Amino acid sequence: MRALVRVVVLVAVLALLNALLAGKLVPGFAMSPYHLQILNLAGINIILAVSLNLINGFTGQFSIGHAGFMAIGGYVSAFLSITYGDGIRSAFSFAPESVQNSVLLLVVLGAGAVGAAIAGFLVGVPSLRLRGDYLAIVTLGFGEIIRVFILNIDAVGGARGLGGMPRLANFFWIYLFAGATILVVSRIVRSSFGRTLVAIREDEIAAEAMGVNTTRAKVLSFVVSSAMAGVAGGLFAHYLMYLHTNSFTFIKSFEIIIMIVIGGLGSITGSVLGAVLYIVLTEGLREFAQYRMVLFSLLLIVIMIVRPQGILGHRELHSFLTRRRRVEPAPPATSG
Secondary structure, X not given: OHHHHHHHHHHHHHHHHHHHHOOOOOOOOOOOHHHHHHHHHHHHHHHHHHHHHHHHHXXXXXXXXXXXXXXXXXXXXXXXXXXXXXXXXXXOOOOOHHHHHHHHHHHHHHHHHHHHHHHHHHHHHHHOOOOOHHHHHHHHHHHHHHHHHHHOOHHHOHHHOEEOOOOOOOHHHHHHHHHHHHHHHHHHHHOHHHHHHHHXXXXXXXXXXXXOOHHHHHHHHHHHHHHHHHHHXXXXXXXXXXXXXXXXXXXXXXXXXXXHHHHOOOXXXXXXXXXXXXXXXXXXXXXXXXXXXXXXXXXXXXXXXXXXXXXXXXXXXXXXXXXXXXXOOOOOOXXX
């Protein structure tokens, strides 16, 4: 019951904030389109960072192909909304336009998540039998294969890119799915399956010796993470209303890795912090765009030297904010 109340409160708060930022709640007050776009892109980055941390941080595998699964989710959802959007809306013609758009967005995001999950399964089964640098190279290669494959499909625009999809995503939907991603990953980490993933991260050989099917666990976490990246790609497509494969190069995968390394591998709140810091630094350094990647590289070097575990490391933010209570030892019992 408490969980349901929290969900209802979260949805209500997001709806009020969305109306406030769009200028529909208080007349004359609205966030500028530029700052609103930065805020929404930060929410998409949170989904990407938290989902990748499930693989790199909690499972201990080094994947560099996350942008490929984001591309699959974005292109699948955009193609469906352009091709079948009117048909889906007509099926709910009795409902208001906002309800029609919400149903359409949920349908195409679900399809994008399924497409990215299938691709994650096909990539994960052969590649996750490898370890270390070999896994990183294979996932990087698969990410580029996905991008080049999409680049040569005329049905989704090819080299021209894909446009014409309606703007269905907004602050409400982006941060609703960001909250859902954080909730799902935190529940996974606290479950018995999450303890299996952490065991694989700490010592995969010891986990196998204890009877853990490490390949199955790694593939399952890879599929879940890929599906979340597909949702982020769908939100990205239906917010900017244009897709091009240049947005999903290996540089994008490295940017997501930078987010989780800055925040801390193995920390959900660290991923959120890293995603927000990255978008803030990116926009703050826009005047030095040609030196931006150099500055990020120097920042990573400094973090690796000063604090290699990231800002939060494996811990969550609330563990730093809450103070442990000192328990005084009980006096020894005395005989009557």
